[in-house]
Amino acid sequence: MDKFIITGGKKLSGTINVSGSKNAILPIMTATLLAKGKSVLHNVPFLNDIKMMAHVLRVIGARVNYNDNTLEIDSSHCSFFEAPYELVSKMRASIYVMGPLLARFGEAKVSFPGGCAIGTRPVDLHLMAMEQLGAKIDISHGYILAKCSKLKGNKINFPKVSVGATANAIMTAVTAQGKTDILHAACEPEITSLIEFLNKMGAKIEGENTDHLIINGVTRLEPVTADMIPDRIEAGTFLIAGALSGSEISVSHCKPEHLTALIQKLRESGCTLNIEKDSITIRPGKEILPVDIITEPYPKFPTDLQAQFLTLMTLAKGQSHIRETIFPDRFMHVAELNRLDADIKVEGNTAIISGVDKLSGAQVMATDLRASAALVLAGLAAQGKTTISRIYHIDRGYERIEQKLSAIGADIQRIQG
């Protein structure tokens, strides 16, 4: 297993480019199954989660080619409507094949996703939406089997906001007969990008960027070519790298309007941010001020930047509180950050961070994707050498992170295991 060795304390400077958004691309990859023919996606990073989803689609019978940040998916010959345990257990987002398979072929079999490092993560809302659209769901031997003869539009009122369930509900409803109302829908940019992609394919979905979606079912969708949106979480991670290392850096190829909550919190922490159309320059203040955050659905502060912002707060001049309302147990990074001499306590779903004067390099272990990003940030700021093991987690969601950070002055090396 590969490791990172980081020698902290280096000043960063320059511009870092953001890659395409993994969380936007994964559902769009499965949405291509809704049309017969070849769809082409541009601005696709070469990430393990994308490779894994390509594998899932190949198992179903799609032809998938990846070349130079472009992904071609030809779904003309799909004939096996199953996502097996071996794949779903490695990537929960495999559940995204369920809606499109059901909509196009009338059946889908997907291994029941297990727990993961950030919590239990149920899929009841995905299944509720499909049932309300007319699917019959059976769960046995660790598999979810969904079948339908005809999907019919309906009112789906989610009791809580779920990105994944909203995406699956939309993909199930686009070709259902009649009108579907989705209430309490997620309105993350990744959902909006899925809606735009589907509308380009010929779907009729209104209400993007709001929590009430109206879908008028169509009988047929066509394959399309589209650019994928930039990754707001990667962009946010790099902005926090600037704040933590006391460095002025620019983050380019991003959409600042997707990062409003983070930008506000970085300003409260004493940084100056200069916003352009597709780039943000961060200039850190003299010291890091303590800032409280609460993670909530978009447009509020994203849970996927909680670990990274918490890392920034370890060096703040005072105490801060971070409340996690999306995945209440998502604090695996705390114990690792404390190994670097941070002072963090967790009480229920809240981390209480008492800022320290410095972090000290140590050996730590990555536990999940965003926790690994937080450890990289901590390593950049810590004095001395930090070794991070199990970095396969970070390769799921950050494209060439060590090369991108080295190019702006970080001392980070990958040691192949």
Ligand code: UD1
């Ligand atoms: C997606 C993102 C993940 C991000 C999360 C929240 C992808 C591939 N992953 O995950 O990076 O952290 O959104 O922004 O895009 N829930 C249920 N029942 C369900 C589904 C979800 O109770 O059927 C709960 C979850 O346990 C959680 C909350 O709803 O407490 C939100 O989860 P959800 O938005 O569904 O997250 P994912 O789509 O899995």
